[in-house]
Amino acid sequence: MHRRESQKTSNIVRTLCQFFLLRGGDELHILVQPNDEYSLIDISGKVNVSEQEIQEIEQAFNQAKTSEMEYYYDDLISTDLQDNELNLLGQMTDDHSVTFSDSKLNIIVKRYYREDEGML
Amino acid sequence: MTLENENDKKLAKPFNFFLLLSLALIACAFILTKPAELFAGFVSINLSTSQLFTDYVAVGGFGATLINASLVMLFELLIIRLSKATITGPSMAALLMTAGFAFFGTSLFNVIPIVLGVYLYSRIEKLPMRSLLLQAFMGSAIGPLIDFIAFGMGLDPVIAYPLGILSGVLIGAIIPPLSSAFLRFHQGYNLYNIGFTAGVIGLIAVSVFRLFGFEVNAVRIFDEHYHNALIILVSAIFLSLIVYGLILCKGNLKEYPKLLANSGRLLSDFPVLFGHGISFFNMGVMGFISLILVLILKGPVNGPVVGGMLTVAGFGALGKHPKNTIPVLLGSTLACWLHKDLSTTDAIVPILFGTTIAPLAGRYGPLVGLLGGYLHIAVVGNVLPLHGGLNLYNNGFSGGFVAAFLVPIIEALRMLPERMKSNAQTRISKDE
Numbered sequence: 001m002h003r004r005e006s007q008k009t010s011n012i013v014r015t016l017c018q019f020f021l022l023r024g025g026d027e028l029h030i031l032v033q034p035n036d037e038y039s040l041i042d043i044s045g046k047v048n049v050s051e052q053e054i055q056e057i058e059q060a061f062n063q064a065k066t067s068e069m070e071y072y073y074d075d076l077i078s079t080d081l082q083d084n085e086l087n088l089l090g091q092m093t094d095d096h097s098v099t100f101s102d103s104k105l106n107i108i109v110k111r112y113y114r115e116d117e118g119m120l
Numbered sequence: 121m122t123l124e125n126e127n128d129k130k131l132a133k134p135f136n137f138f139l140l141l142s143l144a145l146i147a148c149a150f151i152l153t154k155p156a157e158l159f160a161g162f163v164s165i166n167l168s169t170s171q172l173f174t175d176y177v178a179v180g181g182f183g184a185t186l187i188n189a190s191l192v193m194l195f196e197l198l199i200i201r202l203s204k205a206t207i208t209g210p211s212m213a214a215l216l217m218t219a220g221f222a223f224f225g226t227s228l229f230n231v232i233p234i235v236l237g238v239y240l241y242s243r244i245e246k247l248p249m250r251s252l253l254l255q256a257f258m259g260s261a262i263g264p265l266i267d268f269i270a271f272g273m274g275l276d277p278v279i280a281y282p283l284g285i286l287s288g289v290l291i292g293a294i295i296p297p298l299s300s301a302f303l304r305f306h307q308g309y310n311l312y313n314i315g316f317t318a319g320v321i322g323l324i325a326v327s328v329f330r331l332f333g334f335e336v337n338a339v340r341i342f343d344e345h346y347h348n349a350l351i352i353l354v355s356a357i358f359l360s361l362i363v364y365g366l367i368l369c370k371g372n373l374k375e376y377p378k379l380l381a382n383s384g385r386l387l388s389d390f391p392v393l394f395g396h397g398i399s400f401f402n403m404g405v406m407g408f409i410s411l412i413l414v415l416i417l418k419g420p421v422n423g424p425v426v427g428g429m430l431t432v433a434g435f436g437a438l439g440k441h442p443k444n445t446i447p448v449l450l451g452s453t454l455a456c457w458l459h460k461d462l463s464t465t466d467a468i469v470p471i472l473f474g475t476t477i478a479p480l481a482g483r484y485g486p487l488v489g490l491l492g493g494y495l496h497i498a499v500v501g502n503v504l505p506l507h508g509g510l511n512l513y514n515n516g517f518s519g520g521f522v523a524a525f526l527v528p529i530i531e532a533l534r535m536l537p538e539r540m541k542s543n544a545q546t547r548i549s550k551d552e
């Protein structure tokens with residue numbers, strides 16, 4: 001994996017981890033699985049989140065991706081996990097799955113590696 | 121991952137708006153000025169040293185300045201199209217901001233080398249150019265450095281011109297990694313982050329120049345003959361932003377309160393979060409707020425002031441809205457009222473550009489916004505001599521310091537009650 005992509009993957013893991021811990025998460029299970037095409041991050045644990053927060057997570061993951069996030073603004077992620085950090089997280093990830101039942105939240109995200117896509 | 125079909129279409133809409141705006145500026149220029157005068161003025165603009173504050177209206181005339189602004193925007197639109205980028209908040213802000221600065225410091229001559237440098241970096245790092253467009257466009261903040269080397273050092277033009285261009289390419293190549301590093305300095309609370317980056321580059325460059333005996337100082341060249349014409353021009357632009365926004369969102373502004381609730385901290389990409397219609401509407405509103413403030417303060421409307429108003433409007437797509445901007449404007453105005461002459465360009469320009477720290481008000485409330493605006497006025501004048509006016513986004517340089525200074529203090533104060541409560545509980549449990 002390219003050094004830049006490994007940094008991005010670790011930033012996503014740290015952000016998700018903070019998200020769980022700040023919501024009372026105990027006994028987190030984190031799986032990070034990088035391969036040739038993408039990194040898969042699977043995190044689960046019992047947390048105190050409201051339905052509204054779950055909706056906000058979904059919205060953040062569903063938003064359109066902007067090219068500026070491929071380089072530059074992702075450096076802001078994990079600075080304090082407040083204010084638009086979920087949006088930043090959503091911008092950095094591609095596929096996602098969010099499930100919440102019996103106070104247990106499970107978030108699975110995939111980030112495909114950004115290849116060099118030609119001269120411009 | 122690139123944008124897919126539907127998003128591509130949705131996010132491509134603003135391209136035509138900016139294209140039409142550029143063409144409209146060219147049309148205005150040809151209506152108002154004779155072609156020969158336009159050409160001569162345009163050459164003068166591109167051969168000027170462009171340091172802060174060089175009002176291009178004074179250097180090349182009103183029509184030539186419009187041509188310069190439209191050509192800068194058209195060049196950027198060409199790069200956007202070639203790089204297959206979609207226009208969202210950062211590029212919308214960059215387009216209007218650089219068009220604004222094309223009234224006082226950004227010229228086609230000093231934009232192109234920076235863009236080439238960023239492109240060079242994208243090749244070295246194997247990154248698509250579209251992910252570096254913000255750095256490429258806003259990197260023109262340091263454009264006067266190229267002009268200074270090419271035209272201001274008294275060197276033989278055979279050496280000076282290539283040296284200036286080469287310096288621009290090299291600076292363009294270092295802007296992306298530097299801007300990325302400096303983003304963490306203020307944690308995204310300074311919207312003109314590239315201005316902070318350009319300020320540091322300018323500081324280093326000017327220090328080296330001074331070491332070799334070259335003196336670099338800010339200048340004050342203003343033209344106030346086109347006050348009314350410029351008011352009409354910006355009013356038309358702001359009105360068109362509002363009308364286009366309302367057309368795009370079909371008059372449905374239900375999401376606008378949500379936009380107003382956003383802190384504005386980077387990355388608040390309003391078109392992505394709330395749609396292009398509401399973002400365009402907000403840009404127009406922000407433009408009119410800045411214009412009304414300038415008129416209330418009876419300030420002059422010249423190149424730098426137009427640049428300020430267009431920048432405020434541009435960032436209506438990337439973090440600024442009335443709720444987080446007005447407290448900062450009031451804080452800056454208060455500082456200028458107490459310590460400066462309010463109706464001068466020297467006061468109006470930092471008041472407008474001080475809104476770079478609007479996210480402070482969005483996140484921590486209007487009082488912090490007021491304080492930030494006040495501090496900004498105190499700091500901004502002191503950082504200008506550091507780069508001798510070679511960094512056009514001087515307020516972004518100042519805003520970076522103000523935000524980096526205030527955010528940790530406010531965060532510590534906010535945590536204080538929680539820590540005291542936690543300490544008290546620890547003491548009770550120890551006593552037990």
